[in-house]
Amino acid sequence: MVKFNYVFLRLQKTVPEVRVKFNYVFLRLQKTVPESSNSAPSWVQDVVKDVDESFIKTFLSAVDNIQIEKNLWELTKVPHMATTRGDEQTVQIMLKRWQDPETGLDQAWREEYMVYLSFPDPKNPNKVTVVSPSDTVLHTVREKEKLSADQNDTEVVQPYAAYSPAGHPKGKLVYANQGKPSDYKLLNQTVDLRGTIAITRYGGAGRADKAINAAPYGVIGVLVYTDPLDINDGRMSETDTYPHSWYMPPSGVERGSFTSQFGDLRTPYLAAKEETYRIPVENITGIPPIPIQPIGFEDAYKLICELGGEAAPAAWQGAFNCTYNFGGPGFKQTSVFNNSDVKLDIFNYEKLKNSSNVMGVIRGSVEPDRYVIYGNHRDSWVYGAIDPSSGTSVMLELTRVLGMMVKQGKWRPRRSIIFGSWGAEEFGLIGSTEYTEQYYTKLSERTVAYINVDIAVFANATLRASGMPSVQNVIFTAAKQVSAPGLDSKSVYDNWIQYSNRTSPAHGIIPGVGSMTGAGSDYAAFVHYLGITSIDISYTYDRSKTNARIYPAYHTAYDSFDYASKFIDPGFFSHQAVARTAGNILIRLADSLVLPINCSDYAESLEDYLKTAVDLYQHQLQAKHISMEPLKRAVASFRSAAAHLDQVIRTTDLANEIPLKVRGINDQLMLLDRAFLDPLAFQDKYGYRHVLWASSSAGKPTFPGLADAYANAQSSDQASDWDKVHDHLSVLSQAIEGAAHTLVDVI
Amino acid sequence: MVKFNYVFLRLQKTVPEVRVKFNYVFLRLQKTVPESSNSAPSWVQDVVKDVDESFIKTFLSAVDNIQIEKNLWELTKVPHMATTRGDEQTVQIMLKRWQDPETGLDQAWREEYMVYLSFPDPKNPNKVTVVSPSDTVLHTVREKEKLSADQNDTEVVQPYAAYSPAGHPKGKLVYANQGKPSDYKLLNQTVDLRGTIAITRYGGAGRADKAINAAPYGVIGVLVYTDPLDINDGRMSETDTYPHSWYMPPSGVERGSFTSQFGDLRTPYLAAKEETYRIPVENITGIPPIPIQPIGFEDAYKLICELGGEAAPAAWQGAFNCTYNFGGPGFKQTSVFNNSDVKLDIFNYEKLKNSSNVMGVIRGSVEPDRYVIYGNHRDSWVYGAIDPSSGTSVMLELTRVLGMMVKQGKWRPRRSIIFGSWGAEEFGLIGSTEYTEQYYTKLSERTVAYINVDIAVFANATLRASGMPSVQNVIFTAAKQVSAPGLDSKSVYDNWIQYSNRTSPAHGIIPGVGSMTGAGSDYAAFVHYLGITSIDISYTYDRSKTNARIYPAYHTAYDSFDYASKFIDPGFFSHQAVARTAGNILIRLADSLVLPINCSDYAESLEDYLKTAVDLYQHQLQAKHISMEPLKRAVASFRSAAAHLDQVIRTTDLANEIPLKVRGINDQLMLLDRAFLDPLAFQDKYGYRHVLWASSSAGKPTFPGLADAYANAQSSDQASDWDKVHDHLSVLSQAIEGAAHTLVDVI
Structure with a gap:
């Protein structure tokens, strides 16, 4: 020595x-x-290794649009609705790819859940008819979409409303616009709704809500259709629509799940295993209490234009070349349908069926116990080329490139990456939700972030991203390194900022990132139930070029490979851009020494929320002797704690510090969103625990529980409702203070 | 290069x-x-450092019984009931000690909560009288204990039942044994309880329950006393009791909090800050609906022995030299009290008052973001020499020794140590509960363990310990290194195993460690609400020598320095043994490279619980088509996952592994108990979320929620109640499987 x-x-x-x-x-x-x-x-060198920019370049150049196209072709050969034979074929595709010795992952397996699904009866198709007083059928609504030979698989499911009860209501028809509470309220002022059938258009309210809102007025059945105004920029003719354009053909019908809750409906908070306790069917909430059925606009046209009664307001008018009347109730006297009823014969049935998630893993080298999760659902309504197979094709290309690097020994991420191909999303985000229920503790303790790419490409104009504010920056960093499709000299980021932007006090003009409210895709359980920092991205529309509510073939049998490759993304360059951007984000989250999660950007959002809340509520709350000061102090605490942690990260030579110091900081960043969970904050809303991003009906860009409680108290003016506002203010302030406590020095 | x-x-x-x-x-x-x-x-050498046995030896020899005695003397000079002047004096003592430049901690500070407390009115003392039909007062119950000059401080609070409502009920007296539901039920079969005053003895039911159980029968007021049978091994005379022995004098009265819930009653789940939302007083549950007052046994004797009516059953008889009758209702005809009523004049009032926790910290050197918390309450009912100042004296000696080592640069723990001197425990564990509510996320993410030493010494016979099964071994290790008081050649462990033991399949005969059910002290919120691995220790009785329910001066004004030093622990050697044992546990939890938390010992407890559950419930559950197989599989999964993790720990050369590997394993161990939390498992029980240790009324040594649900279903035989059993079985199985998932390989 x-x-x-x-x-x-x-x-x-x-x-x-x-x-x-x-x-x-x-x-x-x-x-x-x-x-x-x-x-x-x-391990001394491994432990301080940061993200490798040259590896990112290698990755970006390896992502191949043609591979994505091939993936899509393979995934969309047959319809693959959840739990059908076609679904099982996609399970096998995923397993084969992820277990491939040359391009697969370290491990891949399936996980099954026995879940409560709803189907039409192929032997007794649902029927909608116009029936005369003498019981003559005057008109029968088309049972199936008009399909070309290559799309006309026997497995194409009849358009239906999943979780609509079976039943045979018959009554006079009325037009109820979008089926919002205000729509039925207005309609009911003119028409006695008892015993009627309401026809509604998609949009404005959740699918199930169109029936749930109707029932209290005595409505006994509901039809729903897609108005050409809302989906086709007004176009109605066969020659203007698919296969001649991307617009929905007159016989097209949007299928969907008619439930307002996510996860298996019979096993709330429990993974739906065979012997798991199931609540009685009659205790299920959030599904239609009366039969409801979706139909095509060619049929809706025939019904609506024959309606009698007063003309509906301008805002209720759609693209049909007639006046949309309320209904007498029923048809006008001059109509061939005069005095006739509309009859629904709904034969839907519910069944427990095995649905599979396919899971795959790349083990982390340095911190295997930290997970970055990337997922998308696998099940479609029919061929599902865009929804969800565009996303699945992208995911398969990511796993091919990353798997190959791992198999060749060229790369292994610092943290583990888990890929999830979720089952039964279309019925209510079931596969992903059951997964979070089964592995709640483990995921909650170890997950750095969840990335969701469901519909990868809605259209070719621009990136669209939602996420917690703390990850906007990693999305920006990634998007700056990817060329925009068709614009090789411009980055995805530079293109995006032209379509959507806002001015941030800290960063100036930056692209607009959406917030993770609601439950539109499989991120819901990760965001709301687990409090995991999440991202959802896709390529989307130029809103100056279309008013379509969503791409027109959505949930129809026309959402096929042919449609996707001809009208959505010829050449698959947008798919490629999404794969590159999402993959870049994924690699950065998995490989960075310090997690690319920024708590000061979170503070900015809290300050925005606070400002709105003070503007909207403070005056009235003062009158009720409810102080907003604790909330203001909490947001200020959070801001200063975030600034402090940022400074620690900036000023510490982390690569030379004890590795537990970096781990500790990363734990602070990873767990930040967990601090915003309160399992008792929204007890009447299944699965919602995140006090910042929970769904809200008040529609204000501020703290959701506060907005809802305030709206409720303002409407009732009951002392007990104002108490609830005060209570939620305390819950919220404590959560934000609690989050701030986790960001200051650890002791 | x-x-x-x-x-x-x-x-x-x-x-x-x-x-x-x-x-x-x-x-x-x-x-x-x-x-x-x-x-x-x-940092390479620091990061692999393990607990230093020579430091433990230094620590053990530095712990001084005389210092502990001095601490107790200082802490018990005046009564220090929560929020009184005396309480503030103890706050100042703690701050002075913990901020001492030579023997203090790194930091110490106070944290205040504004909490809902209940007090008697010094200007209108509560009265209990016997009143003749002509309104003559025939007997007045003693308002104060008979105290010697040195104990007769003006601040001694009148004996009362905190949270008893004020009121002036008057009625015929009945004897209701311990005030259990079964007691009132039996009594009501013989006596019409409407309008009566019930006298009950302590024990058998919670304090508040004696009134809560009574009210449905029409009882309008309750008295409670301590029967000499239950506390004094039958002794009743002044010459046999304190100051002549440790027994309770005839005028002694046990005070107490009459609430069955823990934490501030008006701010459930919220830290009680000034502007926090408070539930309306009328929404508080779990407190007496009718006035209740504790009295001494000298008065109880006069009342009970005069009662008329039938003789109560043998099990209801106490130590008085008379037959305990039910009451006619009222007194016997031959009594001077014949036809008289008992009247309660209760003037208790509730008030929001500031209560302080005093917090102190020793910062960890390697993992400052991991906390071992050690705590005890500071507030007493009167002088509180045993409850809680014996524990506080021990804590102050621990912090003196450890603080000195830190200040001298001889030692700094690997992990941070947080000391808590909790306020307002006697009113319902308020200070510790508010602390866990305020810092929920941070504590939940970072706390390795909580050690509670409340009453350090009940008596001098043997150690008594409760804790999660996973920490039994660290308690054993520590206890083996400490000499038993008065038995220098024998360890605390070897002495303990003679008083209490069981046969473990894995370890053979070992001392019996109690489980963390219930909410007897400040560990409650840590165990039940936060799911933090906890330990509670003290020195206690030789049960062959006394049947006293607890040490006889408990919650009386006699619990003084004189009492403690003469009758509980002369020489303070048991205090010293507790300080050494608890300190040793604390150092091991703070300094060990791999946390001394053993998951296989947890598996053994789960297997015990399972065996009992199968024996008791399986037959009947099968008849109801409810399978116990998922629970069996879950326990088996847990056992095998625990064995696997144990093997990883045993076979890995952790000192030479990447430090993140050890950190990862320690995270698995630290977070194990968190996996057993389900915030929705016990929705009607405030603060209970741990599915293994929640309080249970079924009284079976098995899964508490299952036992309660089963007992309820068996009693009602309603299908919906059997559904609840099935539901809880699923909740439980999922929690145990979830815990097992966290112990297997991390990916």
Whole structure:
């Protein structure tokens, strides 16, 4: 020892750069010295490794649009509605790819849940008819979409409303616009709704709500259709629509799940295993209490234009070349349908069926117990080329490129990456929700972030991203490194900022990132139930070019490979851009030494929310002797704690610190969103626990629970409702203070 | 670089031990080389450091019984009921000690909560009288205990039942044994309870329950006393009791909080800050609906022995030399009290008052973001020499010794240690509960364990410990290193195992460790609400020598320094043994490289619970088509996951592994109990979320929620109640499976 020290000191004299470069020297030495149990720790260099920009470049160039196209072709050969034979085929595709010895993941497997689904009866198709007083059928609504030979698979499911009860209501028809509470209220002022059938158009209210809102007025059945105004920029003719354009053909019908809750309906908060307790069917809430059925606009046209009664307001008018009347109730006297009823014969049935998630993993090298999760659902309504197979094709290309790097020994992420191909999303985000229920604790303790790419490409104009504010920056960083499709000289970021932007006090003009409210795709359970920092991205429309509510073939049998490759993304360059952007984000979250999660950007959103809340509520709350000061103090605490942590990260030489210091900081960043969970904050809303992003009906860009409680109190003016506002203010302030406590110095 | 490598390789030739001892050489080099930002990592030796046995020895020998005695003397000079002047004096003592430059902690501060407390009115003392039909007062119950001059401080609070409503009920007296539901039920079969005053004895039911159980029968007021049978081994005379022995004098009265819930009653789940939302007083549950007042047994004797009516059953008889009758209702005809009523005049009032926790911290050196918390309440009912100042004296001695080591630079724990001196425990564990509510997320993410030492010494016979099964071993390790008081040749462990033991399949005969059910002290919120691995220890009785329900001066004004030093622990050697044992546990939890938390010992408890559950419930559940297989599988999964993690710990050379590997394992161990939390499992029980240790009324040594649900279903035989059993079985199985998922390989 003495000898060596001496030698070393001598070295310093003869080799002056030794001291300066000691760190580096040391790392190299490890490679030089043969391994032995007493050799220097072999992990010192791994533990400080940061994201490798050259690897990102390699990744970006390896992502191949043609591979994505091939993936889509393979995934969309047959309809693959949840739990059908076609679904099982996609399970096998995923497993085969992810278990491939050359391009697969470390491990892949399936996980099954026995879930409560609703189907039409192929032997007794649902029927909608116009029936005369003498019981003559005057008109029968088309049972199936008009399909070309290559799309006309026998497995194409009849258009239906999943979870609509079976039943045979018959009554006079009325037009109820979008089926919102205000729509039925207005309609009911003119028409006695008892015993009627309401026809509604998609949009404005949740699917199930169109029936739930109707029932209290005595409505006994509901039809729903897609108005060409809302989906086709007004176009109605066969020659203007698919296969001649991307617009929905007259016989097209949007299918859908008619439930307002996510996860398996019979096993709330429990993973739906075979022997799991199931609540009685009659205790299920949030599904239609009366039969409801979707129909095409060619039929809706025939019904609506024959309606009698007063003309509906301008806002209720659609694209049909007639006046949309309320209904007498029923048809006008001059109509061939005069005095006739509309009859629904709904034969839907519910069944427990096995639905599979396919899971795949790349094990982390340094922190295997930290997970970045990337997922998309696998099930479609019919062929599902866009929804969801565009996303699945992108995911398969990501796993091919990353899997290949791993198999070739060229790369292994610092943290583990988990891929999820979720089942039964279309019925209510079921596969992803059951997964979060089954692995709640483990996921909650270890998950850095969840990335969701469901519909990868709605259209070719621009990136669209939603996410927690803390990850906007990693999305920006990634988007700056990817060329915009068709605009090789421009980045996805530079293109995006032209379509959507806002001015941030900290960053100036930046692209607009949406917030994670609601439950539109599989991120819901991750965001709301687990409080995991999440991102959802896709390529989307130029809103100046279309008013379509969504791409027109959505949930129809026309959402096919042919449609996708001809009208949505010819050449698959937008798919490629999404794969590159999402993959870049994924790699950064998995490989960065310090997690690319920024708490000061979260503070900015809290301040926005606070400002809105103060503007909207403070005056009235003061009158009720409810102080907003604790909330203001909490937001200020959060801001200063975030600034402090940012400074620690900026000013510490983390690569030379004890690795537990970086781990501790990363734990602070990883767990930030968990601090905003309160399992009792929204007890009447299944699965919602995140006090910032919960769904809200008040429609204000502020704290959702506060907005809802305030709206409710203002409407009732009951003391007990104002108490609830005060209570939620305390819940919210405590959560935000609690989050701030996690960001300050750890002791 | 090339040059250096070459030099280094040459070194290997000239200094052959370099390769073998490289690790060591490297560490020494760090000290030799002057520090610079480019020097080798200085943390490599710290990060693998394990608990230092020689430091433990130093610690044990430094713990001084005389210091503990002095602490107790100082803490008990005046009564220090929560929020009184005396309480503030103890706050100042704690702050002074913990901020001492030579023996203090790194930091100490106070945290205040504005909490809902209940007090008697000093200007209108509560009265209990016997009143004749002509309104003559025939007997007045003693308002104060008979105290010697040195104990007769003006601040001694009148005996009362905190949270009893004020009121002036008057009625015929009945004797209701312990006030259990079954007691009132039996009594009501013989006596019409409407309009009566019930006298009950302490024990058998919670304090508040004696009134809550009574009210439905029409009882309008309740008295409660301590029967000499239950506390004094039958002794009743002044000459047999304190100051002549440890027994309760005839005028002694046990005060107490009459609430069955923990935490501030008006701010459930919210820290009670000034502007926090408070539920309306009328919404508080779990407190007496009718007035209740505790009295001494000298008065109880006069009342009970005069009662008429039938003789109560043998099990209801106490130590008085008369037959305990039910009451006619009222007194017997031969009594001077014949036809008289008992009248309660209760003037208690409730008030929001500021209560302080005093917090102190020793910052961890390697993992400051991991906390071991050690706590005890500070507030007493009167002088509180045993409850709680015996524990506070022990805590102050621990902090003196550890603080001194830190200040002298001789020691700094690997993990941070937080000390809590909780306020307002006697009113319902308020200070500790508010603390867990305020810092929920931070504590939940970072706390390794909570150690509670409330009453440090009940008596001198043996250690008593409760804790999660996973920490039994660290308690054993610590107890083996401490000499039993008065038995220097025998360890605390060897003495303990003679008083209480069980046979473990894995370990053979070991001391019996109690489970963390219920809410007897400040561990409640840590165990039940936060799911933090907890330990509660003290020195206690030889049960063959006394049947006293608890030490006889409990919650009386006699619980003084004089009492403690003469009758509980002369010489303070039991205090010293507790300080040494608890301190040893604390140091091991703070300093061990791998946390001394054993998950296989948890598996053993789960298996015990399962066996009991199967024995008791399986037959009947099968008849109801409810399968216990998922629960069996879950327990088996947990057992095998625990065995696996144990093996990983045993077979990995952790000191030479990447530090994140040890951190990951420690996270698994630290968070184990968190996996057993379900915030919705016990929605009607405030603060109970741990599915294994929640309070249960079924009284079976098995899963508490299952036992309660089963008992309820068996009693009602309603299908919906059997559904609840099935539901809870699923909740439980999922929690245990979830815990198992966290113990297997991390990916």
